[in-house]
Amino acid sequence: MLYIQAAGQDAEQKADSVVIPLRISAGLEISGPVIYFTDKSTLNLEGFVSGDINEKMSVFLGTGYSDFSYSQYNYNFTAKGIYFRVGPDFNLLRPEMAVGKYWAGLGIHYGLSNFSYETSSYRHDNYWGSVTSSLPGQSGWAHYLEVSGGFKAELFRNFNIGWLINVRKMVYSGADKNLPPIYYPGYGNGGKTISFGLNYYISWSIPYKKIKVKIKPEPVEEPEEDEETQNQDETQSVGRQGIGR
Amino acid sequence: MMRKIPKYILIVATTVIFLLSSCSPGSCFEETNAYVKAKFFLTSTSKAAAPDSITLYGVGRENSYVYLKALKVSQALMPLDASAENCSLVLKINGVNDTISFTYSTYSKLISKECGYAFYHSIETPEYTKHIIDTVIVVKSTITTLSEQNISIYY
Numbered sequence: 001m002l003y004i005q006a007a008g009q010d011a012e013q014k015a016d017s018v019v020i021p022l023r024i025s026a027g028l029e030i031s032g033p034v035i036y037f038t039d040k041s042t043l044n045l046e047g048f049v050s051g052d053i054n055e056k057m058s059v060f061l062g063t064g065y066s067d068f069s070y071s072q073y074n075y076n077f078t079a080k081g082i083y084f085r086v087g088p089d090f091n092l093l094r095p096e097m098a099v100g101k102y103w104a105g106l107g108i109h110y111g112l113s114n115f116s117y118e119t120s121s122y123r124h125d126n127y128w129g130s131v132t133s134s135l136p137g138q139s140g141w142a143h144y145l146e147v148s149g150g151f152k153a154e155l156f157r158n159f160n161i162g163w164l165i166n167v168r169k170m171v172y173s174g175a176d177k178n179l180p181p182i183y184y185p186g187y188g189n190g191g192k193t194i195s196f197g198l199n200y201y202i203s204w205s206i207p208y209k210k211i212k213v214k215i216k217p218e219p220v221e222e223p224e225e226d227e228e229t230q231n232q233d234e235t236q237s238v239g240r241q242g243i244g245r
Numbered sequence: 246m247m248r249k250i251p252k253y254i255l256i257v258a259t260t261v262i263f264l265l266s267s268c269s270p271g272s273c274f275e276e277t278n279a280y281v282k283a284k285f286f287l288t289s290t291s292k293a294a295a296p297d298s299i300t301l302y303g304v305g306r307e308n309s310y311v312y313l314k315a316l317k318v319s320q321a322l323m324p325l326d327a328s329a330e331n332c333s334l335v336l337k338i339n340g341v342n343d344t345i346s347f348t349y350s351t352y353s354k355l356i357s358k359e360c361g362y363a364f365y366h367s368i369e370t371p372e373y374t375k376h377i378i379d380t381v382i383v384v385k386s387t388i389t390t391l392s393e394q395n396i397s398i399y400y
Contacts, residue, residue: 075361122353122362126278127311127324128303128332131364135353178365182358191357 017212021100022052025160027203029064043067046199050089055098055213058089060107066185075122081115081139083186085146095213101154103162109146111168115139117181140174142184144195158205166197273360276390280322281347281368285338288379288399295319296400300337304344307335321398325388327351327364338400341377349388356390365389371396 025048032044046064053059062085069078087109091098098104116139123132145168152162168187173180181190188195287294299318301311303326311324311334325347326332333346349366356363366388373381379399388395 070358072361119362124277124327124362124364126327127309128306128326128328131327133353135362178352178354179362180355182355189358191355 017214018096018099019210020055020095020098020213021207022054022209022211023100023158023205023207024052025050025203025205027160027201029199029201031198031200032064041069041071048085048201048203050203053088055095055100055211056091058091059087060089060109061086062109064186066183068183068185070182074124076120077117077182078120079115079117079181079183079185081113081185083111083113083184085109085111085186087146089148094215096215100207103152105149107146107148107164109148111142111144111146111186113142113144113184113186115142115174115181115185117183119179135179138176138179138181142170142174142187143172144168144170144184144187150199152201152203154205158207160201160203160205162201162203164199164201166195166199168195168197169193170195271359273357275356275360276392277356277360277363278322278324279354279363279365279388279390280324281366281388281395282393283321283323283396283398284394285319285321286397286399291399293319296338298337298339300335302335304333304335320394323347325349325351325364325366325368327366336378336398338377343374343376343378345371345373345378345381347371354389363390368395 027048027050029044029046029048032042032046036043044064044066046062048060048062050058050060063082065080065082067080069076071077087107089103089107090105091103092105093102116137118137119135121132121134123130125131146166148164148166150162150164152160154160170184170187170193173184173190175181175190184190188197285294285296286292295317298314298316299312299321300314301321301323302309303311303324312318312321321336323334323345330350331346331348333344336343336345347368348371349368351364351366354363354365355361368383368386368388370383371381377400380397382397382399383395384397385393385395
């Protein structure tokens with residue numbers, strides 16, 4: 001009898017808190033190279049480092065390189081450049097669910113793209129005939145905001161995979177308003193004020209510290225007064241297990 | 246049980262996202278020609294009035310018509326030659342010929358990734374003959390692909 005009671009107390013103590021390892025992670029975006037094998041017109045290489053501040057928040061720093069070309073019947077376009085992203089990520093999973101291995105949440109990032117682009121030729125047809133021209137190379141810095149949402153999980157010890165859906169809003173394009181690039185490294189489609197992206201990541205993590213996080217007890221639903229009155233006799237007979245179920 | 250939920254979400258969501266991420270190239274559904282958009286007015290009433298018929302063609306391109314005896318055109322779309330700084334168009338209103346000459350500057354404009362580039366223009370006050378045309382007034386000198394009136398033709 002005493003043993004059972006002690007075991008029960010131990011179980012309650014374990015449920016009060018959970019140990020979360022804080023990690024420093026480094027990772028690679030893998031869809032860019034995969035896409036490049038099937039479509040040589042777009043090369044996107046991206047990596048990141050991330051450091052946990054606490055069980056909910058981490059700091060993300062990403063950088064990448066893009067080399068993009070696009071051709072269609074009436075123009076040929078190329079763009080390339082490097083980009084950076086920085087900002088906090090928030091894990092929305094409860095600590096007892098995340099246990100330092102799972103992440104489902106949001107990131108809010110500031111993005112900076114250093115781009116150069118050129119339209120080597122374009123053609124325009126109208127009543128008067130066909131006119132072919134070209135646009136000289138231009139370069140600049142674009143600033144954008146990014147909200148990312150997704151999921152990451154530890155597949156093996158310290159090895160993680162995950163995906164993120166990104167919504168990006170251009171803040172400052174840094175380009176000629178009449179002739180912006182159709183593609184910004186790190187941002188995507190230049191013709192849109194809002195751009196969407198999808199990234200798949202693999203990453204390695206190094207735990208650098210363990211913290212004990214208290215688990216918030218799940219709220220116990222209080223029965224309504226009518227039910228309480230009606231069920232008073234029944235409640236007394238079945239004891240504490242019956243309340244709120 | 247709780248630890249199984251994230252793995253389940255990961256597998257299902259990753260599959261869905263892979264399926265959704267396949268995309269096809271878009272088509273161009275936007276206007277890529279920047280026309281001078283001319284609206285017709287009767288001088289006698291100053292009210293908008295579509296001519297009974299119009300014919301429009303470029304000087305030097307007499308065998309190619311923009312409009313040929315087109316009926317009740319309330320707003321004519323006049324193309325400019327992007328390879329030159331000026332061009333002239335013959336406008337026949339109700340069987341009477343006039344010539345309108347445009348002088349302009351041209352610049353490139355990205356329409357969209359799908360459509361590519363267009364030529365926009367900035368026109369000066371046009372010169373014209375007055376056989377049936379009374380006055381040509383420039384309302385908006387920037388010629389774009391937007392649907393906005395550029396000149397008023399009184400006849």
